[in-house]
Amino acid sequence: xxxxxxxxxxxxxxxxxxxxxxxxxxxxxxxxxxxxxxxxxxxxxxxxxxxxxxxxxxxxxxxxxxxxxxxxxxxxxxxxxxxxxxxxxxxxxxxxxxxxxxxxxxxxxxxxxxxxxxxxxxxxxxxxxxxxxxxxxxxxxxxxxxxxxxxxxxxxxxxxxxxxxxxxxxxxxxxxxxxxxxxxxxxxxxxxxxxxxxxxxxxxxxxxxxxxxxxxxxxxxxxxxxxxxxxxxxxxxxxxxxxxxxxxxxxxxxxxxxxxxxxxxxxxxxxxxxxxxxxxxx
Amino acid sequence: xxxxxxxxxxxxxxxxxxxxxxxxxxxxxxxxxxxxxxxxxxxxxxxxxxxxxxxxxxxxxxxxxxxxxxxxxxxxxxxxxxxxxxxxxxxxxxxxxxxxxxxxxxxxxxxxxxxxxxxxxxxxxxxxxxxxxxxxxxxxxxxxxxxxxxxxxxxxxxxxxxxxxxxxxxxxxxxxxxxxxxxxxxxxxxxxxxxxxxxxxxxxxxxxxxxxxxxxxxxxxxxxxxxxxxxxxxxxxxxxxxxxxxxxxxxxxxxxxxxxxxxxxxxxxxxxxxxxxxxxxxxxxxxxxxxxxxxxxxxxxxxxxxxxxxxxxxxxxxxxxxxxxxxxxxxxxxxxxxxxxxxxxxxxxxxxxxxxxxxxxxxxxxxxxxxxxxxxxxxxxxxxxxxxxxxx
Numbered sequence: 001x002x003x004x005x006x007x008x009x010x011x012x013x014x015x016x017x018x019x020x021x022x023x024x025x026x027x028x029x030x031x032x033x034x035x036x037x038x039x040x041x042x043x044x045x046x047x048x049x050x051x052x053x054x055x056x057x058x059x060x061x062x063x064x065x066x067x068x069x070x071x072x073x074x075x076x077x078x079x080x081x082x083x084x085x086x087x088x089x090x091x092x093x094x095x096x097x098x099x100x101x102x103x104x105x106x107x108x109x110x111x112x113x114x115x116x117x118x119x120x121x122x123x124x125x126x127x128x129x130x131x132x133x134x135x136x137x138x139x140x141x142x143x144x145x146x147x148x149x150x151x152x153x154x155x156x157x158x159x160x161x162x163x164x165x166x167x168x169x170x171x172x173x174x175x176x177x178x179x180x181x182x183x184x185x186x187x188x189x190x191x192x193x194x195x196x197x198x199x200x201x202x203x204x205x206x207x208x209x210x211x212x213x214x215x216x217x218x219x220x221x222x223x224x225x226x227x228x229x230x231x232x233x234x235x236x237x238x239x240x241x242x243x244x245x246x247x248x249x250x251x252x253x254x255x256x257x258x259x260x261x262x263x264x265x266x267x268x269x270x271x272x273x274x275x276x277x278x279x280x281x282x
Numbered sequence: 283x284x285x286x287x288x289x290x291x292x293x294x295x296x297x298x299x300x301x302x303x304x305x306x307x308x309x310x311x312x313x314x315x316x317x318x319x320x321x322x323x324x325x326x327x328x329x330x331x332x333x334x335x336x337x338x339x340x341x342x343x344x345x346x347x348x349x350x351x352x353x354x355x356x357x358x359x360x361x362x363x364x365x366x367x368x369x370x371x372x373x374x375x376x377x378x379x380x381x382x383x384x385x386x387x388x389x390x391x392x393x394x395x396x397x398x399x400x401x402x403x404x405x406x407x408x409x410x411x412x413x414x415x416x417x418x419x420x421x422x423x424x425x426x427x428x429x430x431x432x433x434x435x436x437x438x439x440x441x442x443x444x445x446x447x448x449x450x451x452x453x454x455x456x457x458x459x460x461x462x463x464x465x466x467x468x469x470x471x472x473x474x475x476x477x478x479x480x481x482x483x484x485x486x487x488x489x490x491x492x493x494x495x496x497x498x499x500x501x502x503x504x505x506x507x508x509x510x511x512x513x514x515x516x517x518x519x520x521x522x523x524x525x526x527x528x529x530x531x532x533x534x535x536x537x538x539x540x541x542x543x544x545x546x547x548x549x550x551x552x553x554x555x556x557x558x559x560x561x562x563x564x565x566x567x568x569x570x571x572x573x574x575x576x577x578x579x580x581x582x583x584x585x586x587x588x589x590x591x592x593x594x595x596x597x598x599x600x601x602x603x604x605x606x607x608x609x610x611x612x613x614x615x616x617x618x619x620x621x622x623x624x625x626x627x628x629x630x631x632x633x634x635x636x637x638x639x640x641x642x643x644x645x646x647x648x649x650x651x652x653x654x655x656x657x658x659x660x661x662x663x664x665x666x667x668x669x670x671x672x673x674x
Contacts, residue, residue: 018325019325019327023328025312026309031332033334076504083501173332177334
């Protein structure tokens, strides 16, 4: 079995590598937390790539039920078929719709299963998946069959910490908290994505970026993904590095700020800070 | 094998269980960690810690338990010739430094330390990793000697970085604590949840469907209704500083408990009585201040207002303009209180002071009146009554 290492596109710290390899070796889910935009979801894609497994993504919404990941019994279409006299109606298996977990369990080869943003769902959601993730099997009541995993999938679960997860669930996972990268790591990450970015532009942009992150009270601090978007914009616009240098992030809005400040309160906050700074300057 | 480690973790409040311990042992057996200390650190952290709030505690315990165990095993310390040591010391220390050493008195002790260092260094080299400088134990560094001369802690090897990781305690800010003991508070606050039907239609409306299908002559006509959702929004105002210092801990507990229970929870601080300004972070009060008017504009009347405070102060602080102890307030505290209660129709005051003492403090009586008697003790029973009142 291959071991996970950071790739050219994804800079993984040693601790992350150890956590992933432990989860893969022990076939337990890996729970990944961290600020939004620090590459939690991308991690699963990179693991799949590194191990050479296909990736099955299950994105969780507030309305997602655990059962939907296993299977759904489409009673309504069966009822409709019954009314229309369709012969399919006699076999209940025709109306069992497979979920993502089923797909992952029945796959011909081991897969990476991403359960994205598990905290979005109802508070009981993780509890409902305990047995399924532990034994990697479940029972289909309608057809009285047990679906068991042919190969235990590598399960990556991400959470944005909107809800606390139950202890029993946590016990079964390995856990990794993606810390916000420091400047040095950030440079490596940017270089992994834009290998031929201008050095001076990168330096100035990182200055502005880390200065913005220092402003407390921001509703959403810009993270790695925002920085990458912003740098891309700056490169497309061919912004000179001086344009960034002149702007002290605490006093004026940086050029193309829309990529980094995502809500109007934050933009507003910056405008107010700029106003105060100008008034103080007079 | 690592039983003392697990026990120390549990003692420090990291809820690691036997299951996680076994997982760690299995991972070690599988060879996930290889044979380096920092890999073991990363692995044990991934296996034993499940909440970023506990990472800091884990780092502390790890540092304590594994201090001094960093060198690889199987290498017995060897005796170093004293002459060689002295020569080395002369080479690495300048004459002035030697003088200083003598001035400090005990040259032999220093030599002893140098000897130990060198032994360790030797062992480490054979183990294939580099020199490790454990912070604060080098007498050379501590007394201002040139550490580069002695080559202590100069190399930034991987090994040393790992030590720094748990010595740095990067996760200190995430340790919110108190969440464990607040389980019973959670139960009481759960009552605050108000179930309201909002959002997308996702559930089958059974009576509606039956009715519509019947009207449709028997062919199916589905009707959906939105699912039940927890739609409670809570604005928490906490009295901080002064006479409240005794109660800060219990307030924090309440806050941690409350956070996961509501759709929205906003919290602000004030001092003694509500005036024209509130703030977000007590440490950075000046920067995070907001006008109370803005608060009233931002949060609609559908928010529940919960004030936590001991309401113990001089009556002037409530009824007199300019009565505040720390600034000149144009309007009296009671004006602001009634403004807030008029805006937030569902409001309550939680008071950590024992109710049997309430009648001895005049200001509690005044605020009790201003809150229309919706003041409750900060106890489980009080919380339940408050929750029932707010959920109506």
